Amino acid sequence: MISFYPGPSKVYPQVKEYMMEAMDTGILSCNHRSPEFVDLSKETIKLLKKKLDIPKNYTIFFLSSATECWEVLSESYKPLFSTHIYNGAFGEKWYLNKKKLDANAMAFEYPIHREISVNKLSKLNSSYTEAICLTPNETSNATKVSKNMMHKVRQRFKKSLIMTDVTSSLGGVDLDWLSADIWYASVQKCLGLPAGMALMICSPRAIEKALELNENKHYNSMVAMIKQMERFQTTHTPNVLNIFLLNKVMQMRDPIKRISNQTKTRMQSMQNVLQKNGYEPLIPYTRLRSDTVLAIKDNASRITEIKKKAKKEGFVLGNGYGDWKENTFRIANFPAITNDEITQLVDFLKLNA
């Protein structure tokens, strides 16, 4: 079976070997305050910064999931009034999470076939823009927010803390780190690792603001995490196995610029072939489409049929999500999936068009 599910998705095959290596090194039995763990943590953070082009002065934290990041951010930056800009299910979930924990949240929804309107953004209630929350790669409907748009949002809200959910793009495409203050992602998507860990990457400004707010009521409050990370440690016993695997995968992977080019080129050609064969992407305009996830639209019975047929042939297609559950299937274009596997899937889809 080859999984094209957009998360959890295909894990790098080398992970099998790395898991055995983790057993052999003894790291899995080390205390998380031990020098062995600190070395691993420090080395992994260094590698992440190098391979993903993350600015040296940004801080990286190990968390458990993107969902946990929603909660950490809602609690740690609580008094900040936030506007959540989104067009799909994950952006909305984040907004609802914040709303539940802290009423100071406002939604700014935009249609999936349009770009974010900077004009409308300018009319936002300015008291709600202390934090701006964005989902630059909306996994549920396979849209993206372009780098150019991210830049415009940054320019428009110079003083705001900009927070981003990049769960299905971190490690798949290159990100413009200066265009936002907080970036988080779980590792079971473009990083090709087993689920159960997330990374949160913060600008110096994000750290300063958290320290200034000084919210310290939770085991995973930012203030407590910052204090521990000064020594490359965590507030609780972290997912040491996954940190080890991340380290190994980062050593093995190409620099993000190269991976990003491959991701984008492969998505382009996959879309072209599928469209030529009569498949209709959910998102009509190429510039709005995600580089890492493709959603194909059709009537519900045809979607069910193609998913069933694919499964028989050994391909797992992603179900639709949220509003698009019945009428779309999704294909992950994540780096752990090989070109050959994409070709096999495209050939299957061509035959069954």
Ligand SMILES: *Cc1c(COP(=O)(O)O)cnc(C)c1O
């Ligand atoms: C998958 C996904 C999540 C949820 O990730 P968890 O690891 O289950 O918390 C959140 N946001 C986006 C954009 C996602 O793609």
